[in-house]
Amino acid sequence: MSESGGPDVTQELRLPWDDDPEDLYEHAPCGYLTTLPDGTVVRVNETFLTWTGYERAELVGHRRFRDLLTPGCQIYHETHYAPLLTMQSEVHEIALDVVCADGSRVPVLVNSVLERAAGGAPRVIRTMVFNATERRSYENELLLARNNAEASDKRVQVLQQIVADLAAAPTEAEVAEAVVRAPQPAFQATSASIYLTDADRDELVAVASTDPTTGNWDDMPRGSARAVAEVARRGDLHVVHNLAEAAEHFPDLAATMTRSGRKTVVLLPLTTGPAEDQAGVTVLGVLAFSFTEERRLSDGELRVIRLLGQQAGQALDRARLYDDLRRREERAEFLAATTRALDEEHRLLQRSRRLVERVAPSIADWAGVRLHVGSAGLREDAGGPPPDPDLLADRIAEATAAVKPVFATDGDPLGCTVLPLTARGRVLGTLAVRMATDRRGVDAERAFLVDLADRAGLALENARLYEQERAIAQSLQRSLLAADVPGNDPRFTVETHYQAGGQDLEVGGDWFDAFLITPSKLALVVGDVVGRGLEAASTMGQLRSAIRALATGENGPARLLEGLDRFCQRVESARMATVVYAEVDLESNELVYACAGHLPPLLHQPAGAAEFLMHARSGPLGSRAADLRRTEHRVSLGPGSRLLLYTDGLIERRDRPIDRGFEVLNRTFSRLRGAPMKGLTAGLADTLVGREHADDVCLLCLTLGAEERLERSLGADPLQITLLRSDLRAWLLGHQVDQNCLNAVLLACSEAVANAIEHGYRNDPFGVVDVSATLTGDAVEIRVADRGSWRGPGESRGRGLTLIEECMDEVLFDRGDGTTVTMRRHRGEAA
Numbered sequence: 095m096s097e098s099g100g101p102d103v104t105q106e107l108r109l110p111w112d113d114d115p116e117d118l119y120e121h122a123p124c125g126y127l128t129t130l131p132d133g134t135v136v137r138v139n140e141t142f143l144t145w146t147g148y149e150r151a152e153l154v155g156h157r158r159f160r161d162l163l164t165p166g167c168q169i170y171h172e173t174h175y176a177p178l179l180t181m182q183s184e185v186h187e188i189a190l191d192v193v194c195a196d197g198s199r200v201p202v203l204v205n206s207v208l209e210r211a212a213g214g215a216p217r218v219i220r221t222m223v224f225n226a227t228e229r230r231s232y233e234n235e236l237l238l239a240r241n242n243a244e245a246s247d248k249r250v251q252v253l254q255q256i257v258a259d260l261a262a263a264p265t266e267a268e269v270a271e272a273v274v275r276a277p278q279p280a281f282q283a284t285s286a287s288i289y290l291t292d293a294d295r296d297e298l299v300a301v302a303s304t305d306p307t308t309g310n311w312d313d314m315p316r317g318s319a320r321a322v323a324e325v326a327r328r329g330d331l332h333v334v335h336n337l338a339e340a341a342e343h344f345p346d347l348a349a350t351m352t353r354s355g356r357k358t359v360v361l362l363p364l365t366t367g368p369a370e371d372q373a374g375v376t377v378l379g380v381l382a383f384s385f386t387e388e389r390r391l392s393d394g395e396l397r398v399i400r401l402l403g404q405q406a407g408q409a410l411d412r413a414r415l416y417d418d419l420r421r422r423e424e425r426a427e428f429l430a431a432t433t434r435a436l437d438e439e440h441r442l443l444q445r446s447r448r449l450v451e452r453v454a455p456s457i458a459d460w461a462g463v464r465l466h467v468g469s470a471g472l473r474e475d476a477g478g479p480p481p482d483p484d485l486l487a488d489r490i491a492e493a494t495a496a497v498k499p500v501f502a503t504d505g506d507p508l509g510c511t512v513l514p515l516t517a518r519g520r521v522l523g524t525l526a527v528r529m530a531t532d533r534r535g536v537d538a539e540r541a542f543l544v545d546l547a548d549r550a551g552l553a554l555e556n557a558r559l560y561e562q563e564r565a566i567a568q569s570l571q572r573s574l575l576a577a578d579v580p581g582n583d584p585r586f587t588v589e590t591h592y593q594a595g596g597q598d599l600e601v602g603g604d605w606f607d608a609f610l611i612t613p614s615k616l617a618l619v620v621g622d623v624v625g626r627g628l629e630a631a632s633t634m635g636q637l638r639s640a641i642r643a644l645a646t647g648e649n650g651p652a653r654l655l656e657g658l659d660r661f662c663q664r665v666e667s668a669r670m671a672t673v674v675y676a677e678v679d680l681e682s683n684e685l686v687y688a689c690a691g692h693l694p695p696l697l698h699q700p701a702g703a704a705e706f707l708m709h710a711r712s713g714p715l716g717s718r719a720a721d722l723r724r725t726e727h728r729v730s731l732g733p734g735s736r737l738l739l740y741t742d743g744l745i746e747r748r749d750r751p752i753d754r755g756f757e758v759l760n761r762t763f764s765r766l767r768g769a770p771m772k773g774l775t776a777g778l779a780d781t782l783v784g785r786e787h788a789d790d791v792c793l794l795c796l797t798l799g800a801e802e803r804l805e806r807s808l809g810a811d812p813l814q815i816t817l818l819r820s821d822l823r824a825w826l827l828g829h830q831v832d833q834n835c836l837n838a839v840l841l842a843c844s845e846a847v848a849n850a851i852e853h854g855y856r857n858d859p860f861g862v863v864d865v866s867a868t869l870t871g872d873a874v875e876i877r878v879a880d881r882g883s884w885r886g887p888g889e890s891r892g893r894g895l896t897l898i899e900e901c902m903d904e905v906l907f908d909r910g911d912g913t914t915v916t917m918r919r920h921r922g923e924a925a
Contacts, residue, residue, distance in 0.1 A: 122141055123141070124141060124224050128221075129218070131208075131218070132158065133219075145200055148194075152195070163190055163192060164199060165706065169711075170190070171190075173714075175204075188203065190203075201225075202226055204221060265413055266416075270301050273406045273409070277383035281383070281399070284305075286381065287383075288301055288302050288303070288364075288379060288380070289301070297315055300312055325361040326363060327377075331360075334360075359383075361382050362400075364406045365404060366407040366411040378414070381403065429546060432453075435448050441557060442472065446554060449550050449553075450477075458477065460476070460480060460510075462525075463525055464524050466522065467522075486526060498514065499512065512526045513543055514547065525550060587771050588618075591779055593743075602630060603622055603625060603630035603634045604792035605620070606619065607619040607620075611647055615680065618677075618678065618737070618794060619674070621638075623668070630667075636668065641654065651675045652725055654688075658715050671690075671714060671716075673689075673690045674690075675687065675690075683730065683799065684729070684731065685730075688710045688712070688724055689712070691715070693745070694711070701732070709727035710725045710727035736795060738794070740793045741791060744759065744791050744793065745758065770817040770818065774795055803866065805867075808865065810862070815844050818865060819843075826840075835920070835921050838901040843878065850878060854880040855880065863879070872922075875916065875918050876918075877916050879915075903918055904917065
């Protein structure tokens with residue numbers, strides 16, 4: 095019995111330590127792996143096997159832990175996980191993706207402990223693996239919820255700001271709209287119109303009306319004889335009680351009242367200032383409202399009408415002050431935004447284009463920049479239509495000679511203001527703007543334009559200096575790259591491309607190199623030095639020289655990298671540089687390569703899909719934490735194989751994982767498998783990164799030997815024929831075709847493709863011409879096919895078909911779905 099009097103159930107409980115330890119290990123709620131220091135799995139529990147779908151025999155003794163990770167995680171394992179484990183003997187909560195037996199991926203968190211022997215040598219690594227699938231999903235849900243909340247808050251803030259701005263500062267137009275609608279509910283008026291004074295132009299401007307069709311509703315000078323102008327000059331209320339009174343004093347108003355059927359009109363000046371001092375009153379506008387019947391207004395109504403004029407005048411005065419302040423703020427904001435927009439562009443041409451695009455149509459209907467740079471100068475226009483070129487040239491010459499603005503005036507036939515663009519005491523060019531007539535002659539607008547020209551001149555001068563310095567920097571950078579890449583060798587073709595970061599003046603540390611170690615062994619190198627600037631460029635040059643010095647017929651890639659590690663002990667700036675180095679035996683077609691922290695090469699054999707070469711990987715050069723033992727790997731290459739070496743700027747992006755970058759590169763490179771080598775690397779860079787990429791991009795592509803069968807697809811563009819001839823010539827030389835046969839095949843193939851483009855696709859610029867070339871023991875066979883409506887030989891223009899028949903021994907035409915031309919030429923003497 096227990097102390098409480100109940101039955102003692104503790105005797106029936108099985109204590110946890112009575113469980114089988116082996117069962118606890120196998121069915122623990124997390125995965126366990128035990129690996130050797132090189133990562134080989136020697137023990138794994140059932141939980142990990144259940145998660146991943148592997149059989150125990152597949153892993154133990156056959157696979158390394160790194161081999162179970164995705165390519166991106168493998169690189170992370172090499173560059174972060176393994177060095178940290180070596181230095182600290184343990185790592186915690188490393189997020190990785192494990193590839194399951196069926197190819198699916200499981201996100202996991204990994205904790206590892208490195209156990210060492212008595213002497214300190216690594217003995218075994220014990221790893222716990224936690225399934226992070228639900229955690230990853232939960233994190234994604236939290237991130238989505240946070241993003242939604244931030245977007246909602248932003249929308250609320252924008253709405254609050256709009257409401258606050260409208261409530262705090264109504265504009266002159268809003269005040270006029272409210273005033274013109276007041277007479278109808280207050281006095282049962284039939285219609286109303288409001289005119290506002292424009293002091294700069296000395297005019298009364300019609301701005302709002304409830305029924306514009308009822309009167310002579312247009313702008314007028316303040317000195318006009320019309321009733322509205324007379325009231326504006328007198329500054330006192332005037333009521334026209336009937337048509338006879340209007341005919342006596344204001345004939346124009348009488349005609350308007352007759353036409354619109356109005357019997358009584360009230361003309362109310364909108365004033366500001368002390369009501370008791372008529373001399374101190376300022377008239378800001380006139381409110382005119384009318385009635386369809388004769389109306390006698392009482393004294394009380396007249397007092398209310400006068401009070402409305404005073405209140406409306408004060409509101410207009412406040413609104414005009416606000417509008418003036420707002421215009422000043424808008425000008426300041428425009429200047430600041432224009433300055434920021436110009437700073438976003440680094441090139442002089444783009445900065446000039448951005449300037450005129452911001453000016454027109456924001457403040458002018460046409461704008462033009464003329465800069466005195468280069469032999470031909472620089473011209474950029476926006477808006478339209480352009481002004482008279484002769485008059486504009488005269489005004490530009492006047493402004494440039496006087497080094498001061500020439501402003502447009504009323505009645506000016508050109509209508510353009512021209513401002514000199516000056517910086518550091520030098521006239522760089524001119525800015526011409528054509529503004530609306532109501533903005534000409536206003537002192538505030540003139541000051542604004544002068545300020546705009548001053549800022550634009552400084553920004554354009556900075557862009558000119560930037561381009562000058564950038565040209566110098568790029569010339570220095572390109573001079574450090576290999577310029578003697580071997581070519582004109584029928585055994586291989588090397589195509590390279592270097593693209594500097596689009597927004598950086600400093601030289602970088604990316605480089606490529608290719609050279610013959612022996613007459614039958616070709617070396618290929620692509621590397622990346624840490625950092626930027628002249629030090630990185632200098633280190634790049636030293637590493638390139640060191641590689642050439644260490645490359646011998648006996649060393650091989652592994653020993654060469656070990657030599658570079660020793661080199662890094664003397665050149666500290668070379669530490670952590672990444673290098674991929676490969677040697678190609680041109681007799682046996684065997685590739686030997688090694689990667690020191692660099693991204694894996696991409697190989698596309700003639701048969702099969704492209705694949706990344708993930709073997710022979712180790713840490714960056716001079717890495718103190720990484721394993722300094724270097725390995726190399728051998729791959730047999732078939733004729734026509736293509737090998738791509740590249741730097742990280744080609745695929746790494748901040749907004750996507752590196753695995754996605756690998757997929758995009760593989761897909762793009764595979765799609766270009768049949769493309770000509772000439773321009774291949776430049777086209778690959780254009781497709782993947784564009785011209786304004788922030789990071790340097792370096793590529794080197796090797797095509798080994800000649801393909802067994804040459805196949806190309808060309809667009810219906812005659813410029814494609816040049817690239818085809820280059821590829822076809824290299825292919826024929828690679829197969830040692832004699833010169834007479836080579837020249838005949840090149841001429842016949844070019845004529846056949848030209849005819850297919852001209853006649854088969856004469857109305858279809860998107861047509862495709864397929865070309866294939868095969869080689870038999872005694873002949874070369876060329877096949878040119880299109881799917882267009884090709885003209886017959888009798889209608890063909892020129893001697894193209896005659897040349898084909900004279901050059902080739904056999905020519906066959908097949909006109910089914912399109913046209914196919916099959917041509918044969920015997921090697922050696924013609925048949």
